[in-house]
Amino acid sequence: MDCWAAMTEQTFEGRLFGPGLPGTGAEAVGSWNGQGCLRVSVEGTPRTELLAENPAIAAAGFNAASLRITWEDDGGAYAFVIEKDAARATCGVSAPPGIASRILSASGSRECLERRFRFGGVLLALFLALPLILIGVFLLNSDRVADWAVKRIPHEQEARLGDLVLAQTRLQMKILDSGPAVDAVSAIGSKLTTGSLHRYRWFVADRPDVNAFAAPGGVVVVFSGLIRSAGSAEELAGVLAHEVAHAELRHSLRGMVKSLGLRALVSLLTGDVSGGVFADAATRLTELRFSREAEREADDEGLRRLVKARIDPNGMLRFYMKLASEGRPSPPPLLSTHPATGERLERLRREVAGLKQKWVPLPIDLTSLK
Amino acid sequence: MAMDVVDYEIFGSEMQYVEVELDPGEAAVGEAGVMMYMQAGIQMDTVFGDGSQQQGGFMGKLMGAGKRLLTGESLFTTVFHNEGSGKRRVAFAAPYPGKIIPVHLSDIGGTLICQKDSFLCAAKGVSLGIAFQKKLGVGLFGGEGFIMQKLEGDGLAFVHAGGTLKELVLAPGESLRVDTGCVVAFQPSVDFDIQFVGKIKSAIFGGEGLFFATLTGPGKVWLQSLPLSRLANRIILSAPAAGGRSTGQGSLLGAGVLGGLLGGDD
Numbered sequence: 001m002d003c004w005a006a007m008t009e010q011t012f013e014g015r016l017f018g019p020g021l022p023g024t025g026a027e028a029v030g031s032w033n034g035q036g037c038l039r040v041s042v043e044g045t046p047r048t049e050l051l052a053e054n055p056a057i058a059a060a061g062f063n064a065a066s067l068r069i070t071w072e073d074d075g076g077a078y079a080f081v082i083e084k085d086a087a088r089a090t091c092g093v094s095a096p097p098g099i100a101s102r103i104l105s106a107s108g109s110r111e112c113l114e115r116r117f118r119f120g121g122v123l124l125a126l127f128l129a130l131p132l133i134l135i136g137v138f139l140l141n142s143d144r145v146a147d148w149a150v151k152r153i154p155h156e157q158e159a160r161l162g163d164l165v166l167a168q169t170r171l172q173m174k175i176l177d178s179g180p181a182v183d184a185v186s187a188i189g190s191k192l193t194t195g196s197l198h199r200y201r202w203f204v205a206d207r208p209d210v211n212a213f214a215a216p217g218g219v220v221v222v223f224s225g226l227i228r229s230a231g232s233a234e235e236l237a238g239v240l241a242h243e244v245a246h247a248e249l250r251h252s253l254r255g256m257v258k259s260l261g262l263r264a265l266v267s268l269l270t271g272d273v274s275g276g277v278f279a280d281a282a283t284r285l286t287e288l289r290f291s292r293e294a295e296r297e298a299d300d301e302g303l304r305r306l307v308k309a310r311i312d313p314n315g316m317l318r319f320y321m322k323l324a325s326e327g328r329p330s331p332p333p334l335l336s337t338h339p340a341t342g343e344r345l346e347r348l349r350r351e352v353a354g355l356k357q358k359w360v361p362l363p364i365d366l367t368s369l370k
Numbered sequence: 371m372a373m374d375v376v377d378y379e380i381f382g383s384e385m386q387y388v389e390v391e392l393d394p395g396e397a398a399v400g401e402a403g404v405m406m407y408m409q410a411g412i413q414m415d416t417v418f419g420d421g422s423q424q425q426g427g428f429m430g431k432l433m434g435a436g437k438r439l440l441t442g443e444s445l446f447t448t449v450f451h452n453e454g455s456g457k458r459r460v461a462f463a464a465p466y467p468g469k470i471i472p473v474h475l476s477d478i479g480g481t482l483i484c485q486k487d488s489f490l491c492a493a494k495g496v497s498l499g500i501a502f503q504k505k506l507g508v509g510l511f512g513g514e515g516f517i518m519q520k521l522e523g524d525g526l527a528f529v530h531a532g533g534t535l536k537e538l539v540l541a542p543g544e545s546l547r548v549d550t551g552c553v554v555a556f557q558p559s560v561d562f563d564i565q566f567v568g569k570i571k572s573a574i575f576g577g578e579g580l581f582f583a584t585l586t587g588p589g590k591v592w593l594q595s596l597p598l599s600r601l602a603n604r605i606i607l608s609a610p611a612a613g614g615r616s617t618g619q620g621s622l623l624g625a626g627v628l629g630g631l632l633g634g635d636d
Contacts, residue, residue, distance in 0.1 A: 015479050015559060017541070017542050017559070017587070017588030017589065018541075018542060018588075019541075022477075023539025023540075023589075023590055024477055024478045024479070024539070024557060024589065024590045025478070025479060025557070025559065025588060025589065027479070060559070060561050060586075061558050061559045061560065061561060061589075062483050062501065062556070062558045062560065062561075062562055063501070063502075063503070063504040063505065064504075064505075064561075065558065066558065066559060068559070070542055070543065076541075077541060077542040077543050078542060079542035079543070079559075079587075079588045081559040081588065081589075083479065083481075083558060083559070113504055113505060114504060116504075116506060117502070117504035117505075117506065120506045
């Protein structure tokens with residue numbers, strides 16, 4: 001090997017370590033010749049110049065970020081460390097082919113380290129973000145989760161929850177357990193609920209509001225104001241059908257599960273409904289608003305039940321239109337909890353118009369109740 | 371950026387402080403809270419970031435401050451500027467027993483990698499950055515964590531180490547095994563790696579942990595004999611409040627004497 005062949009013009013800066021040099025290294029300039037020899041010169045007095053034959057090359061230093069060229073000669077072991085990116089590039093470009101490939105493999109091992117570090121970082125970030133992602137997924141799928149959970153709540157639990165709601169309601173308003181109004185309501189209601197798994201109980205609340213609600217487990221409370229404003233038994237039946245549909249489809253349970261979240265879910269599944277979670281929830285249940293989707297479902301189901309009981313569904317339609325057209329400053333509570341949008345009315349009208357069955361008039365006279 | 375050349379003097383033996391002399395117009399940056407005293411004429415100014423790039427944009431400053439937060443230091447550094455007409459002195463004290471290491475960054479190639487949290491003060495213009503330990507094994511088991519501090523510039527910087535300091539130069543290829551946690555600082559040309567202690571028996575019962583840190587030359591390394599965490603551990607262990615023994619204290623019948631008789635000295 002001829003180390004005295006002409007050096008290339010391209011030089012690169014680095015630090016030279018070795019015998020006779022400061023322990024912390026000295027600034028030096030290196031260059032390659034065509035035969036794969038490295039010449040390193042250190043500026044200073046006296047100017048030192050070293051020649052390295054066939055040196056070893058490796059990625060080294062902190063994070064393997066620098067290129068280390070090592071060789072031994074009579075004086076001892078030397079190392080030329082190139083830290084700066086630009087100098088490393090020059091070193092790679094100007095090196096003869098045999099050396100260049102070794103420099104390439106050294107930088108390859110450095111890139112491997114970088115990749116592993118980045119991979120580790122991503123893994124750590126994922127690990128830290130995992131709970132957040134899970135919560136996000138849960139929130140996005142809360143509808144489905146609520147449905148899933150509601151399907152698994154046993155009927156007995158639902159009935160107990162209904163009792164709780166009833167008890168809470170009794171504290172707030174006067175509830176009639178019996179009487180002609182209750183008889184009329186339960187007569188209509190039982191026609192609508194034939195074959196239901198729930199044991200329905202019908203109540204009338206002595207309140208002037210036009211309202212009605214169905215608590216879980218078949219507790220239906222009709223406000224006397226609603227009975228008063230209903231023009232016929234069919235109109236009352238329409239409202240009852242809608243409320244029964246809410247109960248059958250377990251809409252209030254679903255709303256409750258969604259709003260209370262996991263806490264409610266756990267106690268419902270374990271059967272512990274005595275906790276304070278529910279006392280609070282039960283009071284709010286009467287004011288629970290359903291989604292537009294739920295209302296549509298309840299309309300359809302209510303209509304289906306009316307048709308099955310051979311009750312004229314035009315009563316339902318009439319009552320809704322009556323509610324919607326009344327231009328009172330404060331809408332009746334039934335309207336605020338069951339928003340009768342134009343779209344819903346239109347839909348109901350279409351459905352009812354399509355029905356051509358024979359209806360059996362209800363043998364109940366509401367005028368006597370008023 | 372031109373670095374300010376500062377003269378200094380280190381006082382004390384085991385609990386040291388460094389007194390830095392500033393010429394008119396010169397400045398030094400200190401870790402927030404380490405200033406011990408300063409003479410009249412020195413203006414103290416707290417800057418956001420590391421004070422090395424006063425002209426840098428807002429985002430640049432924010433980045434610098436974020437990095438400092440990562441290395442476990444405060445968001446702000448304090449710049450001590452000599453506004454007087456003569457030489458003025460300001461002193462910075464080490465926060466725990468140990469040694470202060472003066473490092474001329476220009477002598478070692480401009481960059482020093484050191485343990486996070488070990489920076490004490492420097493000539494204004496030295497930039498305090500972070501250097502992520504990218505070798506995963508070293509980051510996990512090397513005793514210094516994944517985040518190290520990088521001091522860059524060509525001025526003087528002071529770094530603090532616990533216990534007694536060992537300063538040594540590794541020749542090319544020369545390697546040294548060090549207990550993890552004892553590495554304070556090294557030149558970037560030094561390979562910092564880990565090595566399994568060798569035997570399962572030593573790993574479990576040897577008390578040195580699973581790995582040694584290995585330092586391979588060329589370059590200069592600084593080691594500390596007593597990492598602060600080790601000192602803190604011992605103090606907690608022997609603190610009476612934490613259930614330790616109160617050797618040499620208490621009454622004749624107290625736990626002090628009895629404990630001392632039974633337990634011997636540690």
